[in-house]
Amino acid sequence: MADNKIFIFDTTLRDGEQVPGCKLNTTEKVALALELERLGVDIIEAGFPISSPGDYESVNQISQNVREATICALSRAVKKDIEVAAQALKYAKRPRIHTGIGTSDFHIKSKFNSTREEILERAVQCVAWARNFTDDVEFYAEDAGRTDNEYLAKVVEAVIAAGATTVNIPDTTGYCLPGQYGEKIAFLKNNVSNIDKAVISCHCHNDLGLATANSIAGVIAGARQIECTINGLGERAGNTSLEEVVMILKQHKHLDLHTNVNAQLLNPISRLVADTMRMPVQPNKAIVGANAFSHSSGIHQDGFLKDALTYEIINPEEVGAEQSKIVLTARSGRSALAYRLQKLGFQFNRNDVDALYQSFLQVADVKKEVKDEDLLQMANEYQPQTEVA
Ligand code: KIV
Numbered sequence: 001m002a003d004n005k006i007f008i009f010d011t012t013l014r015d016g017e018q019v020p021g022c023k024l025n026t027t028e029k030v031a032l033a034l035e036l037e038r039l040g041v042d043i044i045e046a047g048f049p050i051s052s053p054g055d056y057e058s059v060n061q062i063s064q065n066v067r068e069a070t071i072c073a074l075s076r077a078v079k080k081d082i083e084v085a086a087q088a089l090k091y092a093k094r095p096r097i098h099t100g101i102g103t104s105d106f107h108i109k110s111k112f113n114s115t116r117e118e119i120l121e122r123a124v125q126c127v128a129w130a131r132n133f134t135d136d137v138e139f140y141a142e143d144a145g146r147t148d149n150e151y152l153a154k155v156v157e158a159v160i161a162a163g164a165t166t167v168n169i170p171d172t173t174g175y176c177l178p179g180q181y182g183e184k185i186a187f188l189k190n191n192v193s194n195i196d197k198a199v200i201s202c203h204c205h206n207d208l209g210l211a212t213a214n215s216i217a218g219v220i221a222g223a224r225q226i227e228c229t230i231n232g233l234g235e236r237a238g239n240t241s242l243e244e245v246v247m248i249l250k251q252h253k254h255l256d257l258h259t260n261v262n263a264q265l266l267n268p269i270s271r272l273v274a275d276t277m278r279m280p281v282q283p284n285k286a287i288v289g290a291n292a293f294s295h296s297s298g299i300h301q302d303g304f305l306k307d308a309l310t311y312e313i314i315n316p317e318e319v320g321a322e323q324s325k326i327v328l329t330a331r332s333g334r335s336a337l338a339y340r341l342q343k344l345g346f347q348f349n350r351n352d353v354d355a356l357y358q359s360f361l362q363v364a365d366v367k368k369e370v371k372d373e374d375l376l377q378m379a380n381e382y383q384p385q386t387e388v389a
């Protein structure tokens with residue numbers, strides 16, 4: 001396997017679906033899974049089968065319908081969970097069981113009232129049990145972001161020895177800084193003797209707005225899988241956003257890392273997920289927000305109209321978005337006004353545009369955005385100035 005390929009593990013249907021109000025039925029989940037496969041993700045986390053009969057059924061149906069991507073099912077470090085996950089995955093061409101346990105002292109003491117030694121033992125047992133059902137077992141060390149690195153390395157080494165083929169290092173609470181998260185991955189690379197036998201995975205939450213930055217720091221430090229969701233959906237402030245990591249790796253070619261994702265499908269799938277999950281995308285969201293390719297201030301518009309590269313690092317076509325927009329507001333300048341008038345079929349000279357600009361500002365100060373119908377009215381009412389003899 002090429003060492004510079006980053007596996008995209010999509011968890012929109014599991015972590016993303018945990019968002020209040022985003023619950024999906026089986027038909028919706030299967031339809032989205034097929035679109036995720038078309039997008040080119042490598043692994044689809046389809047659900048948490050023990051959590052409800054509906055989720056079990058969704059994992060089962062997705063396993064029957066998706067043929068290329070690996071289908072993953074979540075479980076706790078509990079034998080019954082793992083068995084139910086395996087059962088739900090029984091038709092999958094490429095099944096993966098994702099099992100694990102909290103490894104930070106917060107989890108060990110407060111959640112499990114246990115000890116580091118006992119948790120390590122449970123981690124090994126759950127991986128060994130899962131290996132009875134599939135060769136593809138991913139272990140998650142929940143709250144790895146706040147887990148002591150020495151202890152985390154011990155757990156990771158033990159679960160790989162027990163058969164884990166992917167080790168997931170979640171920053172469950174979104175606490176880490178990019179430098180810290182990258183160092184954690186580097187620490188595991190340097191201190192786990194059998195680390196070459198497993199893929200390291202980043203699973204970062206966005207509580208401090210750092211999920212994407214942390215995932216990128218993780219792959220720079222040697223992780224080779226990113227767990228992410230469309231539109232960054234997920235528990236609380238969300239997960240790493242798929243479209244962001246894909247485009248960061250595409251933009252920064254010097255990193256020499258790539259994914260299998262077809263970027264032209266990013267905007268269509270973002271809209272599909274937003275509609276199906278009834279969760280609108282914030283307008284200023286990178287790559288897929290309504291304003292991601294809109295220019296509204298005079299300085300930006302003037303530069304953009306001279307050369308798009310002055311204010312755009314991505315061509316909207318590359319990510320399946322509509323053409324860049326010149327939005328007219330009270331902050332817009334004459335070149336943007338002239339451009340929009342020209343698009344509407346008017347050929348005004350510089351003096352006319354200057355004169356029209358004054359009426360434009362009056363409208364713009366009242367309205368938030370000056371639309372085509374306003375421009376048409378202005379242009380049609382305009383009387384070109386005639387020279388006085
Ligand atoms: O955030 C997290 O730790 C998780 C695990 C269950 C992988 O979602």
Ligand code: ZN
Nearest residue numbers: 015172203235
């Ligand atoms: Zn999570």
